[in-house]
Amino acid sequence: MTNIVMGYKQSTVPHKLVIVSGISLLVFIILPFTINSFQLSLMSKLLLFGTLGVSLDLVWGFTGILSFAHGVFFTLGGYASAYYLKLNLSAASNTYGGELPDFMVWNGLEKLPWFIAPLKYFPVALVATIAVPALFAYIIGYFIFRSKVSGVYITIITIAISSALTTFFVSQQAYTGGTNGITDVSSLRLFGVQLTALGLYFLILAYAAFVIALSWSLTQSNFGLILRSINENEQRISFLGYDVAQFKIFIWTLSAAIAGMAGGLFVPLNRFISPVYLAVAFGTQVVIWVAIGGRGTLVGPLIAAILLGQVQNYAEKVTQDWQLVVGILLLVVVLFLPNGLMSLLPKRASLKNLSKPKPLPVTVLTKK
Amino acid sequence: MLDYTFPTLFSTPHVLIAQEAAASNEGFDILTLLNQALNGIGIVGILLLTGLGLAITFGVMRIINLAHGEFIMLGAYVTFVFQDAFDLDLLMTIPLAFLITAFIGAVVEITIIRRLYGHPLETLLATWGLSIVLQGVVKLIFTAQLKYVKAPAYLSGNLPLVSDDSGAAVVAISYYRLFIVGVALALLGLTLYLFYGTSWGRQIRAVTQNRDMAKCLGVNTKLVDMGTFAYGCGLAGVAGSVISALKSVAPPMGQDYLVDAWMVVVTGGVDKLIGILAGSLLIGEANAIIAFMLNDPLARVIVLGAVIILIRYRPEGLFTVQKRV
Numbered sequence: 001m002t003n004i005v006m007g008y009k010q011s012t013v014p015h016k017l018v019i020v021s022g023i024s025l026l027v028f029i030i031l032p033f034t035i036n037s038f039q040l041s042l043m044s045k046l047l048l049f050g051t052l053g054v055s056l057d058l059v060w061g062f063t064g065i066l067s068f069a070h071g072v073f074f075t076l077g078g079y080a081s082a083y084y085l086k087l088n089l090s091a092a093s094n095t096y097g098g099e100l101p102d103f104m105v106w107n108g109l110e111k112l113p114w115f116i117a118p119l120k121y122f123p124v125a126l127v128a129t130i131a132v133p134a135l136f137a138y139i140i141g142y143f144i145f146r147s148k149v150s151g152v153y154i155t156i157i158t159i160a161i162s163s164a165l166t167t168f169f170v171s172q173q174a175y176t177g178g179t180n181g182i183t184d185v186s187s188l189r190l191f192g193v194q195l196t197a198l199g200l201y202f203l204i205l206a207y208a209a210f211v212i213a214l215s216w217s218l219t220q221s222n223f224g225l226i227l228r229s230i231n232e233n234e235q236r237i238s239f240l241g242y243d244v245a246q247f248k249i250f251i252w253t254l255s256a257a258i259a260g261m262a263g264g265l266f267v268p269l270n271r272f273i274s275p276v277y278l279a280v281a282f283g284t285q286v287v288i289w290v291a292i293g294g295r296g297t298l299v300g301p302l303i304a305a306i307l308l309g310q311v312q313n314y315a316e317k318v319t320q321d322w323q324l325v326v327g328i329l330l331l332v333v334v335l336f337l338p339n340g341l342m343s344l345l346p347k348r349a350s351l352k353n354l355s356k357p358k359p360l361p362v363t364v365l366t367k368k
Numbered sequence: 369m370l371d372y373t374f375p376t377l378f379s380t381p382h383v384l385i386a387q388e389a390a391a392s393n394e395g396f397d398i399l400t401l402l403n404q405a406l407n408g409i410g411i412v413g414i415l416l417l418t419g420l421g422l423a424i425t426f427g428v429m430r431i432i433n434l435a436h437g438e439f440i441m442l443g444a445y446v447t448f449v450f451q452d453a454f455d456l457d458l459l460m461t462i463p464l465a466f467l468i469t470a471f472i473g474a475v476v477e478i479t480i481i482r483r484l485y486g487h488p489l490e491t492l493l494a495t496w497g498l499s500i501v502l503q504g505v506v507k508l509i510f511t512a513q514l515k516y517v518k519a520p521a522y523l524s525g526n527l528p529l530v531s532d533d534s535g536a537a538v539v540a541i542s543y544y545r546l547f548i549v550g551v552a553l554a555l556l557g558l559t560l561y562l563f564y565g566t567s568w569g570r571q572i573r574a575v576t577q578n579r580d581m582a583k584c585l586g587v588n589t590k591l592v593d594m595g596t597f598a599y600g601c602g603l604a605g606v607a608g609s610v611i612s613a614l615k616s617v618a619p620p621m622g623q624d625y626l627v628d629a630w631m632v633v634v635t636g637g638v639d640k641l642i643g644i645l646a647g648s649l650l651i652g653e654a655n656a657i658i659a660f661m662l663n664d665p666l667a668r669v670i671v672l673g674a675v676i677i678l679i680r681y682r683p684e685g686l687f688t689v690q691k692r693v
Contacts, residue, residue, distance in 0.1 A: 149683050152488050164672035171664075268668050306513055327498070331497040
């Protein structure tokens, strides 16, 4: 991979990074053959949550926009994929035999609503899984970044969006299944083949690896440099002639698309989607993964999601109060480890350090 | 962490009854509308109470306090404990709720908030962590079971305003809601007096405007910060204590009030305390009137949407004079 900086080619992938990521990918490939089926589905879920964390890291860690609405993008993608899976139930497993999903029958709908009907077809559903959250994010992003709304207020707006959308989805029972959401969906079939749990795991792993690679190369590029500069001094970057809002809207929309696809993959795994994942509480959990893992590290959120998920898994067997553990951990990290768990790694081993582009020669900057 | 509760602040029985009445009457009914507007007054009182504490911690001190809902919850539990153990009247428990939550607030300020001044996003995260911890601790002590608090007998019943020919009240407001509005207005008055009429208030305003200069002039900024934060938390405690009789008391209850408190503060404008009154009036009444025309959840969605649009165009809130930087 090369990075073209103002006409100068510059190699930016250190060998160490290639080795480390190769080994970790290998570990994740071997992992499913060593664990039981419960752990397999748990790990698939945590990989998806980690990917969601990576998508938030792009906007929060690199650009400095703290969003509590990433659960919303995740869930919007999830609903798109849930409609597809629900509409493709075989007539035998569909309670009412017909075309209409059960919750619509219960709520007295007689025809499939026009905006849900096209989701029966795989290509439409696949595009919708990415496009619906991205479009929603674009509208919000255009709305808030093109104005003088500043840091904390953006966060408050995302909380309000999450809260309003939850209420909306719960109230539109006929279309969304209300509080229960969409349950009993069919399993995912790709090219006429039923996906097994193992297949789904590899699909998710591939997606997670793709997202990390994409985010990494994005943040290493000039584009990523501008994002980081926006985080550090927004005003100066806009004085240099960059349209800051445009960059923010782009990364915000991209991040929502990534989150939406993660939600889309979550449904065949989880077998249902509900407004729980829209609510502020879930959006906060995503923030917690990024905060604990380390902002701007990309792999930090993934590691934190897996670690916390496993802690929760084992703590749940002992006590109901695993949330308390997470709360204390969050407090400790914020107060004593402001850069997250990744900052515990020795400096030389830190991926963030490895991936930092070398300072450009002064001549490059002064040319032109 | 995924405990999901439907926001229940606005779905009060009164609203539902009014809706049924509206549905059965088929069409515009001025009496139902009046009832709804009065019911809106009750919501205004609750919003004012819950927003006031936040107006101090965020509006004055600029601390993003996401644990505000948990201080409301603590106030409700204080009332529950004293009513359960000592059979105290609800009115008697209000000062106790204030003192105890203010004390906890002071401890939190010393141990957590003090280290984070000037880092708004870190404060936000830390207070969210705090809210999880407070919920967890309360759940450990009291279990997750719902608790109930009794309103005093002399505050039950309705104040009839309009009655029909047979003498049955058609338009009425419950005494307890009037009581909530009264407490909220009294606290707002007290806070205004404290901030603009005492030397302590002058010190607070001095510290928030220019911390270093205030320090140079001999103001004990650490003490002022601690006192102000504790006062804001104490107000949340009072809110919780008063609300506890309306709803069941449970560890996650604070979450219901957090978003609404934030919306009130943001709408009203963060610089002027009096903006809180305007913000809660606007949100409470808009909610009641839209709920009359459409339905409850949609009203909430519309009001939240309107607030989001408002933040877009006037981040300082409706009632703040725009300043030049």
